[in-house]
Amino acid sequence: MIKNFSLLCLTVLLFCASCKKKDTNTTITPPPVKVVPNDQHISVLTQHNSNYRTGLNNQETKLTTSNVNTSTFGRLFSLNVDDQVYAQPLMYGNLTISGTKHNVVFIATVNNSVYAYDGDSGALYWHKNFSAAGMRAPKNTDMTGACGGQYQDFSGNMGIVGTPVIDSASQTMYFVARSTNSVTYLQYLHAVSLVDGSERSGSPVKITASVPGTGDGNVSGVVSFDPQRNNQRSALTLLNGVVYINFSSHCDWGPYHGWILGYNAGSLAQQIVYNDTPNGGDGGIWESGMGLSADPQGNLYAVVGNGTVGDNGDPTNLTNRGESTLKLTPTGSKLVVSSFYTPFNYQNLENNDLDYGTMGALLIPNSNCFFTGCKDGNMYVVDKDNMGGYSATTNQILQTISLSPNSNFHCQAAYYKGPSVEYVYVWPENDQLRAFPFNRTSNTFTLTNEKVSTVAGPTGQSGAVISVSSNGATAGTGILWASYASSGDAEHTVSPGILRAFDANDITKELWNNAQQQSDYAGSYAKFSSPLVANGHVYLPTFSSQVVVYGLK
Numbered sequence: 001m002i003k004n005f006s007l008l009c010l011t012v013l014l015f016c017a018s019c020k021k022k023d024t025n026t027t028i029t030p031p032p033v034k035v036v037p038n039d040q041h042i043s044v045l046t047q048h049n050s051n052y053r054t055g056l057n058n059q060e061t062k063l064t065t066s067n068v069n070t071s072t073f074g075r076l077f078s079l080n081v082d083d084q085v086y087a088q089p090l091m092y093g094n095l096t097i098s099g100t101k102h103n104v105v106f107i108a109t110v111n112n113s114v115y116a117y118d119g120d121s122g123a124l125y126w127h128k129n130f131s132a133a134g135m136r137a138p139k140n141t142d143m144t145g146a147c148g149g150q151y152q153d154f155s156g157n158m159g160i161v162g163t164p165v166i167d168s169a170s171q172t173m174y175f176v177a178r179s180t181n182s183v184t185y186l187q188y189l190h191a192v193s194l195v196d197g198s199e200r201s202g203s204p205v206k207i208t209a210s211v212p213g214t215g216d217g218n219v220s221g222v223v224s225f226d227p228q229r230n231n232q233r234s235a236l237t238l239l240n241g242v243v244y245i246n247f248s249s250h251c252d253w254g255p256y257h258g259w260i261l262g263y264n265a266g267s268l269a270q271q272i273v274y275n276d277t278p279n280g281g282d283g284g285i286w287e288s289g290m291g292l293s294a295d296p297q298g299n300l301y302a303v304v305g306n307g308t309v310g311d312n313g314d315p316t317n318l319t320n321r322g323e324s325t326l327k328l329t330p331t332g333s334k335l336v337v338s339s340f341y342t343p344f345n346y347q348n349l350e351n352n353d354l355d356y357g358t359m360g361a362l363l364i365p366n367s368n369c370f371f372t373g374c375k376d377g378n379m380y381v382v383d384k385d386n387m388g389g390y391s392a393t394t395n396q397i398l399q400t401i402s403l404s405p406n407s408n409f410h411c412q413a414a415y416y417k418g419p420s421v422e423y424v425y426v427w428p429e430n431d432q433l434r435a436f437p438f439n440r441t442s443n444t445f446t447l448t449n450e451k452v453s454t455v456a457g458p459t460g461q462s463g464a465v466i467s468v469s470s471n472g473a474t475a476g477t478g479i480l481w482a483s484y485a486s487s488g489d490a491e492h493t494v495s496p497g498i499l500r501a502f503d504a505n506d507i508t509k510e511l512w513n514n515a516q517q518q519s520d521y522a523g524s525y526a527k528f529s530s531p532l533v534a535n536g537h538v539y540l541p542t543f544s545s546q547v548v549v550y551g552l553k
Contacts, residue, residue, distance in 0.1 A: 038120045040535040041093030041103055045166040047235030048088070048412070048467070048530060051294035053362040055414035055530060060469040062536035065476050065503050067552060068511045074553055075520045076537070077122045078546045083111035084156070085526050085541035086289070087163040087175070088235070091534045095171070097125055097195055103535050104194065106166070107547055112137045112159035112177045114197060119537060122549070128197040130204075131159065132179035132186055142180060143228070146251035152492040153251060155543075163235035163291065163529075165243065167265055172200055174243045174265070176207065176232045185228035189245065189263055202268040207245070209261055209270070213278030215308070215320075217255030223278050229256045231284070233528075235291030240298050241265050242272065242330070246291075248284030248305065258283035258304055260292070260328070260335060274328065274335040280308020280320040288412050288465070289528030290360030293370065300328040300335065301384060303357030303372050309346050309390075316390050323349055323356045325372055325382055341380070341387035344395055349376060360412035360465075360528075364424065369398065369443055371424055373409035378402050379426070381444060399444040406430040410491065411463025412530060418505045419475045421449075425507070427457055427464035427482055435507045453507045455500065460489025462527055468504055469533040478504030479511065481533055483540060485525040486515065494543050497525030499550075514540075514550070522548040 040061060048055040067073060087108040094101045103119040116125040131137055137159030143151045164175035171194040179186050188204035209225040217223060230247040237244040242262040249256040262272025277283035284305045285292075293301040307322020309315045318337045323346040328335040343349060349356060359373025363384065370384040381399040382388060388396035407428035414425045424445070427433040433453035436445040458464055464484035471477040480502040485495035499522065503509040514520040523544025532539040538550040 038103060038535055042091070042534045043093040043168065044091040044532055044534050045168055046090070046238065047163040047291045048360070048362070048414070051237060051239060052365055053290050053293050053360065054365065055412065055467045056416055057467070057469045057533050058417070058472055060477065060533060060536070061471050062552060063469055063479060063533070065479060065511055068479060068501050070512060070516050072552055073512055074517060074550060075514070075522070076549050076551050076553070078548050079105070079107060079115065079117045079122060080546050081107055081109050081115055082113050083109040083545060084543040085109055085547060086161045086529055088530045089532045089539045089541055089547055090164060090166055090173070091119060091532060092166060092168070092171070092194055093535065095194055105532070105539055105547070106164070106173060106194070107541070108160040108164055108175055110137060110154070110157040110159045110161060112179065114160070114175070114192070116194070116197065119535060119539070126197045130177040130190055132188065135179035135181050135186070138178050138180040138185060142182065143250045143253060146253040151251050155494050162232045162245070163289070165236040165238045166194065167238055171195065172265070174236055174238070176236070176245055177204070178227070178232065187227045187232060189243070189268065191268060205263065205268045207261065209259060209273045211273060211275045211278050213275065215257060215277055215279050216281035223257060223275060225259060226256060229253055230259060233289060234285060234287055235289065237292045237294060237300070238265060239294045239300065244272070244292055244300065246285040246302065248286045249282070252282065252306070254281060256282065256284065258285045258307065260285070260300070260302065262330070272330060272333060272335060276304050276326070277308045277320045277322055279311050280322065283307030283320070283322045286355070286357055288358060288360040288410055290412055293361060293363045295363060295384065298330060299338070300330070301361070301363065301370055302326045302328060303361050305355040305357040306350055306353070309342060309350070315342065315346070325356070325370065325380070325387055327384060327387060339385060339387040340389060341382050341397060342390040343374070344391055344393060349374065359409035359426070359428070362413050362415055362424070364415060364438060367440065367443060371413055373413070373426070375408045377405045377407045379409070401436070401445065401447065403428065403431055408461060409463065410461055412465045412528070414466040414468050414480070416468040416470060416478055416480070416504045417473055418470075418478050419473050421505070423504070425466055425468070425480060427466060427484070429458045429460055429463040432457055433464070433482065433502070433507055451507050453502065453510070455510055458484040458490070460485070460491055462490035465528060465530040467531045467533050470504065480504045480507060481531045481538060483525065483531050490525050490527050494524050497522060497542060499531060499538070499540050520550070
C-alpha cells in the first residue's frame with residue numbers, strides 16, 4: 001500500500017507540473033515525494049560534460065553493461081516543457097533549494113523558457129519565460145531570406161537554441177534568448193540564479209558588436225553584428241571567468257559572419273569581440289551544436305565553416321579564416337589566431353558546399369590532439385599547438401581519416417577511456433557507428449583495430465549525437481548512448497527518434513534501445529541535443545515537448 005501511494009503521489013505531482021507549463025513565470029515549492037535516495041550527485045555544467053567536449057561522464061556508478069537491458073532499465077518519467085528542446089539539458093548535483101539538497105536538471109526550450117526539475121523525482125521547482133517584454137521567440141518563417149524563403153532547419157520557434165553553461169561557484173546559468181516583434185530582432189545574454197531563475201545583477205545584456213572591416217554588409221568600413229541573421233546555435237563556453245558565445249547563420253542567408261563574443265561572467269561587460277571574416281564573408285561556427293573546445297592553458301579551439309580564406313590573395317593571411325581550424329588565444333579585448341589549419345582543397349569545399357566544421361569537434365584529454373570533421377567525409381587529427389597552416393599541395397597534419405562522401409558529419413563525436421583502450425566515436429549520417437582506438441605513442445588512431453557496428457543508423461543529412469558513461473575505467477561500466485532520427489531526414493523535418501545503448505568497449509554489442517518496448521518510446525528526435533547521463537539516469541531531450549528520463553526500474 002505504501003509503495004503504491006508513493007507512486008500515486010509522483011503521478012499527481014508530474015500531472016500538476018504539466019498543468020503549470022503554460023505559465024510564463026512559475027516558482028513551485030513541491031510537496032514531499034517519496035523517492036529512493038540517490039547517492040550520486042554528479043554535475044554536468046556545460047555541453048558534452050567539459051570544455052574538452054568529450055561527452056564523457058566517467059563517474060557513473062549505477063549504470064553498467066549488465067543492468068542496461070529491457071528487464072531492468074527503461075523509461076521512468078517525463079519532464080514536460082512548452083516546446084522543442086534544442087539545448088542539451090544540464091545537471092547541478094546537490095543544489096540547495098528550500099533548505100534541502102537536490103539533483104536539479106535544467107531544460108531550455110525554443111519558446112525562451114527555462115525549467116528547473118528535480119532530476120530524481122521529477123518535481124518542478126521553477127519555470128520562467130525570458131522573451132523580451134512585448135516580444136516573442138522568433139520563428140523559422142521570420143527568416144524571410146533564408147533558403148529562398150523556405151527555411152526549414154527549424155520547424156517553428158527558435159528562441160533559446162544554444163546549450164547554456166553553468167558557473168558552479170556562483171550557481172549561475174548563462175544563456176542567449178532571442179526575441180522579436182516581427183520588425184525588430186534582439187538577442188540577450190541572460191545570467192540567472194539556479195535556485196529560482198531570477199536575473200543576476202546586470203542581466204540581461206543586449207548582444208551587439210562591431211569590428212573594422214571591408215567585408216560583406218560593412219557600412220563605412222565597419223562590420224556590425226546582425227541579431228536576425230546571426231544564429232546562436234552552438235553551446236556557450238565558460239573559461240577563466242569569461243562567457244563565450246559563438247554564431248553561425250540561417251541557411252547561409254547573408255550578409256553574415258562568424259562571431260565569437262566574450263562577456264565577463266561577473267559584470268556581464270563585453271570583453272572580447274572576434275570576427276573570423278571581417279574583410280570577407282560567411283564563416284559560421286556550427287560544429288553540430290557543440291561548443292568551443294578549450295584547454296587548461298586558456299586557449300579556445302574552433303572550426304569555421306564555409307567562408308573567405310585569407311586576405312589580399314594570400315590564403316595564409318590570418319584576417320579571414322573560413323574553412324579552417326583555429327587555435328584562439330585571448331589577448332586583451334581580442335582573440336588572436338595563434339595557430340590554424342586549412343585543408344589544401346578548401347576552394348573545392350567552398351565551391352561545392354562541403355563545409356569544414358560540420359562535426360562537433362573535441363580535444364582528446366591529456367594529448368595535443370584536436371579531432372575535427374568535414375562535409376566531404378574526411379576527419380582530421382591536428383596538433384592543437386601546431387596545426388599545420390595551409391599548403392596548396394598537402395595537409396600538414398597528424399592524420400586524415402576518410403569515410404564515404406555521403407558521410408557529411410552533421411553529428412557529434414565523443415571520447416572514452418576504457419580498461420585497456422581509449423576510443424573516439426562517430427556516427428555520421430548514411431554510415432555506421434565507428435570506434436577509433438587512439439594510440440598515444442603516435443598521436444593517431446589505429447584504423448586496423450577500428451570497431452564498426454552493424455546496427456542501422458541515421459540517414460539524410462543529420463547524424464547521431466553521442467554521450468558516454470562509465471565508472472572510471474572499470475570493466476563492464478562503459479556505455480555509449482546514441483540518439484538520432486530513426487527514419488526520415490532530420491535536417492528539414494521533425495522525425496521520430498531512437499536512443500540506443502552500446503558496450504563502449506565493443507560497440508558491436510547493443511545493450512538496449514527505446515524501441516524494444518512501446519512504453520520506452522520518447523517521441524521526436526531532438527536534433528544536435530545530446531543525451532545527458534548523470535546520477536543513474538539518462539535524460540533524453542525531444543522535439544515532443546518533453547525530456548524523457550530513463551533509469552533502473
